[in-house]
Amino acid sequence: MNFKYKSLPRKDGPPRKTPTIPVTFIGPSDSIDIVAILDSGADISVLPLEVGEQLGLDLTKNRSPCGGIGGEVETAEDHVRVKIVQGHENYTFDIPVKVVLDPKSSIPVLIGREGFFEEFEITFDERRERITLKRVAPR
């Protein structure tokens, strides 16, 4: 599967070419089609509070602070089913996610490594502004 980088505008500065992929998150309450940022620097996937609530994820358990360049935020960890489709390729599997509990957080949806990157051989081709996901056999 190949996905082109998307040029996303920024408030201060030029637009940035960003590696994004379309996925469906399937939770206990709802399933939502979302364009997520594929973030090889993120240990784990991250959802904003409103998305976690809409999916019906359990936000009461596995709470912990989580740190990054933007500082430390309180999160709740759960699992969500993720589906990714392109052409005849169609993959569905569960990944862990951290839901940022601060309703004022401006975090976008990030797909991090745990649970996702081991499902594929992933290439970030900066020159061609393209991500390639090649399915690999589960370990």
Next chain:
Amino acid sequence: MPTNENYLGFMTADLRQYIGEWVAICNGKVISHNPSFKKAYIEAKRQCPTKRPLLTRVPDQDTMIF
């Protein structure tokens, strides 16, 4: 699953006016936008009741790295 039409709509959309907002795309076009995910999502479902909107947040700052 995200329709190809909605994904192509996202890839070709000029999102400059939506910085810091959630954007919902249906039938390949932006049909709602709001700083609140839920408001953008509910409005998209209202406008496109039989289809699945594609949502994304346009970042307003460099993305936090976990």
